[in-house]
Amino acid sequence: MAALLELRGITKRYPGVLANDDVGLTVAAGEVVAVLGENGAGKSTVMNVIAGLIRPDAGDMLIDGRPVRPRSPREAAALGVGMVHQHFKLVPTMTVAENIVLGDYRAGRLLLRPARNAARIDGLCAELGLAAAPGTPVGDLDLGARQKVEIAKALFRDARILILDEPTAILSRQECDQLYEIIRRLAARGVAVVLISHKLDDVFAVCDRVYVMRGGRVVGERRVADTARDDLVRLVVGGTLDLPRRRTGAAPGAPLVSVRDLALRRPGGPIVLQDVSFDLRGGEVLAVAGVEGNGQAELIEALAGLLPPATGRIDYGFLHGRRPDARRLRQGGLGHVPGDRHGMAVLGDLSLEANVMLTHFHMPGFARAGLLRRQPAASLTEGLIGRFEVRTPSTTTAIGRLSGGNQQKLVVGRELNHATRVLLAAHPTRGLDLRTIAFMQGQLLDHRDRGGAVLLVSSDLAEIWRVADRVMVAASGRLRGPVAIDEVTVEEVGSWMTA
Amino acid sequence: MIDTLFLVGLAASALRFATPILFAALGETMAQRSGVLNVGLEGIMLVGAFAGMVGAVWTGSPWGGLVIAMACGMALAGLHALFCLTFRVDQILSGIALIVLGTGLSGFGWRLTLGGTGTPPKAPPFPRLDLPGLSDLPVVGQILFQHQPMVYLGIALAFALAWFLRRTTWGLEIRAVGENPAAADAAGIGVLARRYGCVLFGGAMAAAGGCYLSVSQVGGFVENMVSGRGFIAIACVVFGQWRPLRVLCAALLFGAAEAAQIRLQLIAPHIPYQLFVMMPYVVAVAALVVVARSTRLPAALGRPFVPDR
Numbered sequence: 001m002a003a004l005l006e007l008r009g010i011t012k013r014y015p016g017v018l019a020n021d022d023v024g025l026t027v028a029a030g031e032v033v034a035v036l037g038e039n040g041a042g043k044s045t046v047m048n049v050i051a052g053l054i055r056p057d058a059g060d061m062l063i064d065g066r067p068v069r070p071r072s073p074r075e076a077a078a079l080g081v082g083m084v085h086q087h088f089k090l091v092p093t094m095t096v097a098e099n100i101v102l103g104d105y106r107a108g109r110l111l112l113r114p115a116r117n118a119a120r121i122d123g124l125c126a127e128l129g130l131a132a133a134p135g136t137p138v139g140d141l142d143l144g145a146r147q148k149v150e151i152a153k154a155l156f157r158d159a160r161i162l163i164l165d166e167p168t169a170i171l172s173r174q175e176c177d178q179l180y181e182i183i184r185r186l187a188a189r190g191v192a193v194v195l196i197s198h199k200l201d202d203v204f205a206v207c208d209r210v211y212v213m214r215g216g217r218v219v220g221e222r223r224v225a226d227t228a229r230d231d232l233v234r235l236v237v238g239g240t241l242d243l244p245r246r247r248t249g250a251a252p253g254a255p256l257v258s259v260r261d262l263a264l265r266r267p268g269g270p271i272v273l274q275d276v277s278f279d280l281r282g283g284e285v286l287a288v289a290g291v292e293g294n295g296q297a298e299l300i301e302a303l304a305g306l307l308p309p310a311t312g313r314i315d316y317g318f319l320h321g322r323r324p325d326a327r328r329l330r331q332g333g334l335g336h337v338p339g340d341r342h343g344m345a346v347l348g349d350l351s352l353e354a355n356v357m358l359t360h361f362h363m364p365g366f367a368r369a370g371l372l373r374r375q376p377a378a379s380l381t382e383g384l385i386g387r388f389e390v391r392t393p394s395t396t397t398a399i400g401r402l403s404g405g406n407q408q409k410l411v412v413g414r415e416l417n418h419a420t421r422v423l424l425a426a427h428p429t430r431g432l433d434l435r436t437i438a439f440m441q442g443q444l445l446d447h448r449d450r451g452g453a454v455l456l457v458s459s460d461l462a463e464i465w466r467v468a469d470r471v472m473v474a475a476s477g478r479l480r481g482p483v484a485i486d487e488v489t490v491e492e493v494g495s496w497m498t499a
Numbered sequence: 500m501i502d503t504l505f506l507v508g509l510a511a512s513a514l515r516f517a518t519p520i521l522f523a524a525l526g527e528t529m530a531q532r533s534g535v536l537n538v539g540l541e542g543i544m545l546v547g548a549f550a551g552m553v554g555a556v557w558t559g560s561p562w563g564g565l566v567i568a569m570a571c572g573m574a575l576a577g578l579h580a581l582f583c584l585t586f587r588v589d590q591i592l593s594g595i596a597l598i599v600l601g602t603g604l605s606g607f608g609w610r611l612t613l614g615g616t617g618t619p620p621k622a623p624p625f626p627r628l629d630l631p632g633l634s635d636l637p638v639v640g641q642i643l644f645q646h647q648p649m650v651y652l653g654i655a656l657a658f659a660l661a662w663f664l665r666r667t668t669w670g671l672e673i674r675a676v677g678e679n680p681a682a683a684d685a686a687g688i689g690v691l692a693r694r695y696g697c698v699l700f701g702g703a704m705a706a707a708g709g710c711y712l713s714v715s716q717v718g719g720f721v722e723n724m725v726s727g728r729g730f731i732a733i734a735c736v737v738f739g740q741w742r743p744l745r746v747l748c749a750a751l752l753f754g755a756a757e758a759a760q761i762r763l764q765l766i767a768p769h770i771p772y773q774l775f776v777m778m779p780y781v782v783a784v785a786a787l788v789v790v791a792r793s794t795r796l797p798a799a800l801g802r803p804f805v806p807d808r
Contacts, residue, residue, distance in 0.1 A: 074687025089685035091678045093798070094671075102675050103686030107668050153686075 003062070004029045004192045005050070005081075005161050010059035012045050019045040020056065021216045027161065027192040032183055034195045034203045034224075036236060037213035038433035039405040040391065043196045046213070047163055050194070051083045052076035063161070074103070082154025086165040088146050090153075092139030096130070097121050099138050100153050117156075124152040128182055144175035151182065162186060163194045168202055169431055172291065180206045198433045200232060214238050237435050246285075246445060246467060253282030255317060256421050256453045257303065262312035264298040271310060272298050276479045278472065280422065285444060285454040286482060287464040290474035290497050296457045297339060299474070300426050303455065304336040305329045318421055327362060335419025337412055339426035339457065341404070345411045348400025352392060353381045355399050356414050363418060384413040389439070405432045412440060416447060423447055426457040441467050461490050473497055503638070509758050510642040514650055515716060517754025519544070519708035519725075521653040523732035524739070524746050525660055526704025532664065532741055533697035534677035534799040535583060538594030541729025542601020543575050543702050544709035549605035551710025552720040553612050555622035561714050564622065565649075568710035569703040575601060576702020580695050587803035598729075606722040614720070622714050625649060649711045656704075657747035664743065673697060677797035680804040690804050705729065727780065734783040738790055741797060749786065756782040 003026035010023040020042050027033045037043050048054040049061065052070030060067050063079055070076035073083065090099050097114060100121055101107035107117070121134050130148040132141055138149055147167065154162055164183075168176045183193055183206045195202060203210050203224060210227070212220040212235040220235045263274040273295030280286050288296050301307040303314065305326040316324055318332045330336075338344035346355050357377040360366045365376050381395045388409040392402055399407055412428055425444065429437040444454050444467050458464055464471055465485065472481035473496040480496050523540050530537050537543075550571040555564025579597055582588040613619045625647040634644040664670040675683040676693045684690050712728070713720045731753050739746030760775040767775075 072687065073685050077687060083685070085685065089679070089682035091675045091682050093678050093795075094675065098671060099682075102671060103683065103688045107671065110667055110669070112666055112668055112671060 002028060002065070004064065005194075006062040006065075007046070007049070008060045008062070010046065010049055010056045010061070012049065012054060012056045018216050020049070020059075023059070023213070023216075023218050025211050025218065025221075027194055029160070029190045029192050030187050031209065032187050032193040032195060032207045034197055034207040034210040035213060036197060036200070036203055036210050036232065038198055038236060038435055039403055041213040042216040043198075043213055044165070045216075047083075047165055047194070047196050050076070050081055050161070050163055052081070077104075077154075077157045077159070080158060080160035082151075082157060082159025082162045084147065084150045084154060084162065084164045084167060086167075086169060088150050090138045090146060090149060093137060095135050095137055096125070096132060096141075096149055096152075097134035099149055100124070100134075100156050102153075104157055106156070120156065121152070124155055127155075127185070128152055129178060143170050144172070144178065147171070147175075147179070148182075155186075159191065161192045161194065163196065165196045166198070167195065168197065168199060176201075176205075198236075200229060203232065204229070212236055233434065236433075246469070252284045252469070253451060255279035255281050257317070257455075258315040259303075260313050260315070262302070262314065263310040264295060264302050264307060265310045266298065266307075272477065273474065273479065274311075274477055276312070278479070278482050280453045280455055282421070282451045282453050283448055284469040285448050285456055285467050287468035287471045287485075288455065288457045288474055288479070289461060289464055289471055289493055290459070292459055294474040295477065295479075296474050297426065299479075300336070300338070300424050300455070300457055303422075303424055304334065316422075330359065330418060331362060333418065333420035334422045335415030335417075335424065337415050337423070337425040337428050339430075341407060341411065346399050346407055349398055351396045352385070352390070352399050352402075352410060353377050353395045355410065356381045356384065359414055360418065380417065384410060384417065388413040405436055408432060409436065409440075412443065416443060419447065419452060422453045422455070424455050427459070428456070429458075429460070429463060437463075461493060464493075465490065505762070507638055507641050509755070509762060511645065512758040512761075513751060513755040514642070514646060515754070516757040517750045518650050518653045519712040519716065520728050520732050520735060520753055521657070521747060521750035522649075522708030522711065523705040523729060524735035524750050525653070525656055525743060526701035526708075527732055527736045528739070528741055528743055528746050529660065529673070529697045529704075530701035531736055531800055532677045532797055533673045533694045534680060534797055534802065534804070535580070535694050535698050535701075536590045536594065536801045537576065537579055537597070537698060537701055538591055538733060539575070539579060539597025539601065539729075540701075540705045540732050541725055541727070542598040542604075543572050543705040544712070544725040544729045544732075545601045545605040545723070546575055546608075547572050547706025547709025548713035548724055549609050549709075549720055550706065552622050552713045553608070554710075555714050556613060556620050559623060561623055561625045564714050565707060565710050568706045572702040572704075572706020572709070573699045574702075576698050576705075577695075579702070580698040583803065584691050584694050584698070587805070590801050590803075602723065605720075609720050609722065619719060621718065624718065625711075625715050647711075647715055649707070649715065654747065657743045660743040669693075674797075677799055680799050681806075684804070684806055690806075694804075705732070708732070731779060731783055734787055737794060737796075738783075738786045740790065740794060752786070753779050753782060 006026045008024050010020050012020040023046055035043050035046060045054060049056050052072050052075050068079055070079055101117055125134060128148045128151055130145055132145055138146060167179060171179060187193055195207060207224050210222050210224055211218050257280040260277050262276040263271055265271045290296060298307055302309055305324050319328060322328060357372065360377065361372055366373055378395055385392060390406050390409045392406060416423060429440050448454055456468060468485050470482040470484050471493060472479045473493055475497055523544055527537060527540055547568040551564040551568035554567030555561045575597060579593050582593040583590045628648045630644045634640045664674060672688045673693050676688065676690050680690045709725060717724060735746050735749040735753060738749040756779040760778040763775045764772045
């Protein structure tokens with residue numbers, strides 16, 4: 001097959017980092033190619049070079065065998081390159097149709113000509129299985145539908161090369177299957193698809209070939225059909241991956257948190273979860289499975305002392321009857337890794353050190369007579385950076401400048417540091433690469449083995465089976481379980497989730 | 500009969516009082532829709548009032564004054580755009596600087612030019628433009644069609660901008676730039692170019708409003724003569740929910756408040772006039788309280804755009 005898109009010797013150097021080192025790849029029309037690698041492997045740089053967002057220091061890009069050098073997204077689009085960004089580039093207040101035509105000359109020279117494009121947009125929506133009418137504001141759509149709008153936008157511009165950046169990161173299982181189906185159909189139509197991902201599932205579901213990147217270089221290229229999963233994992237992490245193992249046999253300790261007849265609601269909202277009763281014991285990982293949005297976020301907030309129960313009670317053994325509030329709970333040894341990192345866990349403009357200080361200033365040693373003491377926070381931050389392999393220029397860098405994975409490592413480290421008893425963790429490994437996920441899961445298990453309790457909210461059943469001792473399922477306003485993980489099957493829990 | 504005359508006069512003067520606010524508010528609407536907040540309208544209007552007056556006297560035509568005022572307004576707005584868009588200075592800070600700068604420039608400039616000559620010469624006013632047929636209608640004609648051209652222009656501009664934002668590609672792009680500049684950038688739209696354009700347009704319109712105020716409405720320049728209309732114009736944009744036709748309604752409301760307070764001063768001389776002078780501002784505060792809850796401003800308003808490359 002002749003290559004539609006070819007990269008040769010792409011090299012891009014940033015101060016102190018070689019982001020891409022002699023990267024080459026080819027994609028033929030109708031082929032689906034994955035670029036697989038961990039965070040920081042150089043996948044985004046490759047993608048941005050193709051999309052015209054980054055100009056490489058060296059190397060060539062060829063389309064149809066002719067050298068091209070797109071200098072902007074617009075020039076790339078004119079060459080037939082369409083890009084579906086991980087964080088969608090859509091205007092929520094504008095309609096589906098407006099978003100699709102935005103910035104394209106076919107929208108009309110000066111006057112908008114909605115009628116002229118209507119048939120084409122309807123056709124694209126039908127092809128992609130987008131149920132929403134073209135006049136619907138994009139802000140009203142769910143994430144899966146928004147992604148389809150992004151794809152429609154690229155196809156409207158006659159994209160022959162479609163780049164998808166981590167497209168399945170935010171999709172549910174069903175939405176993933178739909179997306180795979182769309183990708184197969186587009187490939188059958190002759191579109192060349194480049195799928196940037198760190199998920200092996202994506203590779204095995206739709207891809208013909210896979211390039212594996214590590215440290216800015218392409219370390220391997222395989223035909224997916226002839227490749228075993230383990231082989232790919234070894235390539236991605238550059239060695240074998242030590243998956244953490246749950247050590248069985250240890251008897252769980254006394255209940256640290258007892259929840260009885262709890263019902264929860266957001267202020268002014270409806271009841272989202274009711275009739276909740278369970279004990280969280282020292283030395284166990286208790287998982288909450290379920291489709292997101294079934295009250296898991298409220299449960300974690302209630303346990304962290306941030307959301308007062310509508311009815312029922314939560315007793316914390318270690319508070320000795322004192323009224324629970326977020327500060328007392330933290331001082332009593334509770335850590336909280338929120339699911340909404342940007343909203344609740346970090347302040348992006350502040351330094352790593354300040355972000356560590358945020359949850360520690362009321363701990364002994366970090367402040368004296370109301371004055372913050374920098375030294376303990378600085379050395380704690382140094383320690384966390386070392387132990388959790390946070391990649392950062394310094395402890396005084398604004399945390400918002402780090403990658404999401406590195407921010408998350410610092411947050412988990414910070415919370416584990418004072419979670420001497422209970423760790424509440426909502427989706428602690430979401431969006432992280434394989435090696436970091438394994439590391440995080442290991443940390444949760446270590447905490448459990450030290451006698452601590454972990455309440456883990458996760459939508460990844462594989463993760464739950466790896467680390468949890470017991471599992472509960474949140475569905476239609478109630479919690480099912482808890483049951484010991486050895487006494488149920490993945491299928492049973494999966495069916496409870498949708499019951 | 501006196502009541503009819505009174506009301507007709509009130510309505511007609513409401514239109515005249517609304518015009519300077521309307522121009523400034525429509526210009527600000529465009530700037531804000533593109534994501535740039537310009538709180539310096541007051542300063543630009545003052546410079547427009549001063550430059551319009553001087554220009555009208557020098558060129559011997561109010562239109563000459565208008566052109567010069569708009570050029571000066573664009574220069575000031577260009578400064579705001581340069582600081583906010585290119586150097587990414589805080590938009591509020593730059594706007595406040597603009598108020599101070601405009602106040603100083605207009606007052607000082609006035610004394611250097613016409614203000615230093617004893618009795619300042621009178622500027623030629625805009626002629627009244629009667630529309631044949633329409634102006635002779637009873638009541639309606641007197642209210643709507645016996646005005647100077649800028650009154651008509653202001654109303655026409657509101658309709659034109661509403662159409663522009665809805666129906667043209669540039670309008671779509673400006674809305675996108677103000678809502679999600681990263682999305683606009685990814686779609687190949689020049690974010691900074693659109694924003695520069697809108698801010699410059701806003702400056703020209705604010706200065707045009709100032710020019711109408713001095714050349715036509717007052718017939719002379721006095722230091723600080725804009726006296727808060729620039730802020731009222733910003734309130735109009737919010738009250739009008741960033742939509743030109745609603746902004747027009749808001750400006751008319753404030754024009755009516757202004758026209759009413761002057762008449763009330765005459766009708767009720769025993770009440771301290773300061774109470775009436777407050778009226779437009781009380782209306783502004785009340786109006787903002789009413790809409791504040793339901794307001795959804797352009798999502799990227801006030802935030803500098805940093806391309807991710």
